[in-house]
Amino acid sequence: MSETTTSGDRLVGSADGDVELAVGGGDSEGTKRPKEYIGRSPNQLAWARLKRDRTGMISGIIVLMFGVVAIAAPLIEWIYGLGPNTSNSNLLDRTGLPLGYLGGIDFTTNNADGHIHILGVEPQTGRDIFIRLVYGARTSLVIAVSASILSVTIGSIIGVMAGYFGGWIDSILNWVIDFMLAFPFILFSIAAIPVINTWIGDEIGDVSPTKRIITIIIIFSVFGWLYTARLVRGQVLSMREREYVEAARAAGASGWHIMFRQIMPNLWAPILVTFSLSLPATVTAEAALSFLNIGVIEPTPDWGRMINASVPWLQADPMYTFIPGFAIWVLVLTFNLFGDSLRDALDPKSAK
Missing domain, CATH: 1.10.3720.10 (MetI-like)
Structure with a gap:
């Protein structure tokens, strides 16, 4: 995959993710200059591989x-x-179990302490x-x-x-x-x-x-x-x-x-x-x-x-x-x- 720049140069992506800058491909005089390579450090390569995972x-x-x-x-x-x-014992019944469903899960304030309990309350302690x-x-x-x-x-x-x-x-x-x-x-x-x-x-x-x-x-x-x-x-x-x-x-x-x-x-x-x-x-x-x-x-x-x-x-x-x-x-x-x-x-x- 390549991309042509405004000056006629091309950015070429290599297989391992490094970027290769091909210089002079579209020069008006037709002159060819050696390619320049823009590499990446081991840390940058590791981060790139991790992002793909x-x-x-x-x-x-x-x-x-x-x-x-x-x-x-x-x-x-x-x-x-x-x-x-x-603690709030008013949220428990006589046996120490939470009032309500699934251990006292309540997304409203319509309960003994007027507070939501999105994962319920503990038995015996509330x-x-x-x-x-x-x-x-x-x-x-x-x-x-x-x-x-x-x-x-x-x-x-x-x-x-x-x-x-x-x-x-x-x-x-x-x-x-x-x-x-x-x-x-x-x-x-x-x-x-x-x-x-x-x-x-x-x-x-x-x-x-x-x-x-x-x-x-x-x-x-x-x-x-x-x-x-x-x-x-x-x-x-x-x-x-x-x-x-x-x-x-x-x-x-x-x-x-x-x-x-x-x-x-x-x-x-x-x-x-x-x-x-x-x-x-x-x-x-x-x-x-x-x-x-x-x-x-x-x-x-x-x-x-x-x-x-x-x-x-x-x-x-x-x-x-x-x-x-x-x-x-x-x-x-x-x-x-x-x-x-x-x-x-x-x-x-x-x-x-």
Whole structure:
């Protein structure tokens, strides 16, 4: 496909998306000049491939929507007019079940508290499910994003060091990774988190929600860096023999400069993919710990806690279980789909 410019030149699109400028094709004197090529950077090519992936773009938009909702939770609370811990027993019957249909879903103000409840209310407490779902997204994403950033950062640094130095340093780090992978993560978390919360509790043993969240992030980070370190180590083993690394050594550059100024910038693509794929795993693990009453507890809104609280009401009010479960499923699915699309965009050969 080509397009003729006003001067007679033509813009020719190549097969890989680069733009070729054919100069002088329509020159009045008939002179021919060499063609000039306008290339695109690897980042621009990756973005172009990602934009052509409809599944990746839709998944990315949904993930972005979850992020916006989590960040804007206080604003949504102000607009909606209800807080996550606002209870109203007048919305429940004598058995503690929500009045109305499908768990008290009501788009009108013709009810006991004069407020809409677009996803219904919780049994026994009468708290609005929608606003608790919004704040639950905030809790899950704060933990998932923070833990993933820490684990990917730690894993990248350790992986670069193991791959570049090799020798006994590589052997020790590999032994540490193998040793830690032998521990079942969920079982270790169930055992470790209560002990840590006992240490950091106040005089009467209470632990603030912030400290509980920080504890979960630390536990996830301690175990989350292992796979990133192995991936980065494998990449560095091949990169440390490249010409630009040899040139840096010949120029007298230190090992730290070569690792973090020469090699690390060339690893951003696999590191970014690892980060995008670790987020859904962290969301699922956090929900599982909260469901087991090990992670986030009341009154902090959390999707895992919502599912845990809904179990006794499963038959009488299935919507209470379905709504947070569906939210977790959508978030994890879109994260995984976007991670796969991002991997294909950054490394087209991986899809072949």
